[in-house]
Amino acid sequence: MKTTFVLFTIFILSLSLTVNAQDGALLYGQNCASCHGANLGGGNATSLVDGIWQFGAENGYVFRNIKFGIPHLGMPSYEATLSDGDINAIISYIRESENKVGAKKPPIAKEMETMDYKMDVEIFAEGLEVPWAIDFMDKNTALITERPGRLRIVKNGILLDEPVKNTPxxxxxxxxxxxxxxxxxDFKENGWIYLAYSHVLTSGYDGNRPPAMTRIVRGKIENNSWTNEEVLFEAPHDTYRTTRHHYGCRIVFDPEGHLFFAIGDRGAGYQAQDFTLPNGKVHRIFKDGSIPEDNPFVNEEGAMKSLFSLGNRNIQGMAVHPETGELWTTEHGPLGGDELNRIESGKNYGWETITYGKNYNGTIIxxxxxxxxxxQPNLYWRPSIAVCGLDFYRGDLFSKWKNKLLVGALKYEEVRLLQIEGDNVIHEEVIVKNQGRVRDVSTGPEGAIYVVLNNPGTVIKLTPQ
Structure with a gap:
């Protein structure tokens, strides 16, 4: 009886998907075919069955692009003419059509061309599971984090099979x-490596969804094992939240020995304005976890002493200017309103009191x-490109790009190159496109540019030809 019920349920679900796709075919023909072609292969607009999605491949991105449009590129919004069900039906039809023609994302390019350079593209590491960040112990040894909890080593160009043992x-x-x-x-002298991760409370908690918060630790790697761990930042446990998003978190150092990190708002935007709470803020500590005496809220009663700035929604990129020591960040907006900010001590960056974005369902924040x-942000992107990793180019291989900002984008699958004069962005160029969701971008010790990709879980290395 149970087997019969399961089979019947599967049949009903498959039937509903078929009807949905059939409805989607009709709606597609009425609303989309004039631009994207009757067979979805492109016309005045791009093909939808070639495996390339320039403005977000995931269903949520496609849904919002149809509903709210991409007006600056000529794609109108359909919010007033198509229901959410209609849009989902169109997406079902597109996915069914992709499956029929066997649409696949093209392989990683072997070379790319920018306004200044032709670049060779080398696969530095592949087969990773949601790689998140990369940094270098020396010119021959890289560390890569995988979000499920693994710290991987690339030695002399080879990804070691075994992750580092005993990581948090x-x-x-x-x-x-x-x-x-x-x-x-100062790694050569002290051997310290720093990690940021989501830390969960289990002891003394009886609920089904234990609370969590971003935690910062440092340790050393000896015989492929994580040792000598020290907790540098752990928020008060009563500030932990049961949400599972907006953790931040990047770690950078300035020339004075400060360590900066950012915690996202954890889904509670109103808390980004509260200096008694850790989330929605940039923090500044010393490398041993102690608090600088000149932190802006040290003398404020009730304030967290590590705070450096307020009103930051979810910072996913941080970089310190190689010459000025200024801290720059990229911050995820909601629907629209991704930001580039130069962070200054004690300043309030507005979230969620002011923003250029809306809620993902289109309602006003x-x-x-x-x-x-x-x-005000130094630059904001609307629509959002889903900004992520950030680095000032610090090498010599791409000499024309010295001290320019490399900005990664998850949704748009891009690396953008920004030229900054003072506080102003005076030029922006896309130098990598459609290779995967860009999670991190970093200058390597030899001056190559390393780009951490999700979907596929790959790190690519860029060098000038």
Whole structure:
């Protein structure tokens, strides 16, 4: 009887998908075919069955692109003419059509061309599971984090089979897991390596969804094992949250020996304005976890002493300018409103009191985009490109790009090159496109550019021809 019920359920589900796709075919013909072609192969607009999605491949991205449009590129919004069910039916039809023609994402390119350079592309590491960050112990040894909780080593161009043993246990749920890895600027002398990850409380908690928060530790690697661990930052346990997104978190160092990291708002945007809480903020500590006496909220009663800035939604990229020592960040907006910010001590960057974005369902978060006591972004992207990893180019191989910003984008699958004069972005160019979701971008010790990709889980290495 149970088997009969399961088979009947599968039949009903498959029937509903078929009807959905059939409805989608009709709706596609009425609304999309004039641009994307009757057979989805392209026309005035791009093909939908070639495996290439320039503005987000996941269903959620496709849904929002149809509903809200990409007006600056000529794609209108269909919010007023198509219901959510209609849009989902069109997506079902597109996915069915992709399957019929065997659409696949093209392989990693072997070379790319920019305005300044032709670049060779080498696969540095592949077969990774949600790689999140890369940093270098020396010119021959790289560390790569995998979000499920593994720290991997690439030695002399070879990805070692065995992950580093005894690394911290992470909460691998939602956007949580093992996130950033950062090698101490004085690594040759002290051997310290820093990790950021989602830490979960289990002891003394009886609920089904234990709370979690971003945690910062440092340790050393000896005989492929994580040792000498020290906890540098652990938020008060009563501030932990049961949500599973917006953890941040990147780690960078400035020339004065400070360590900066950022924690996302953890899905509670209103808490980004509360200086008694850790989330939605940039933090500054010393490398041993102690608090600098000149931190901006040290003397504020009730404030977290590690705070450096407020009002940051979910920072996914951090970089320190090689010459000025200024801290720059890329911050995920909601629907629209991704930001590039130069972070200054004690400043408030607005979330969620002011924003250029909306909720993912299109509803208004706030009508305000400016307040006199809150900072404006140095640049914002609308629509969102899903900004992620960030680095100032610091090498010599691409000499024309010295001190320019490399910005990764998950949704748009891009690396963008930004030229900054003072506080202003005066030029922006896409130098990598459609190779995968760009999670991190970093200058290697020899001056090559390393790009960490999700879907596929690969790290590519860029060098000039």
């Amino acid at each position: 246990e992470v909460l691998n749920q939602g956007q949580g897991g093992l996130m950033d890895v950062a090698v101490d600027p 706030t009508e305000e985009t400016h307040r006199p006591d809150m900072e």
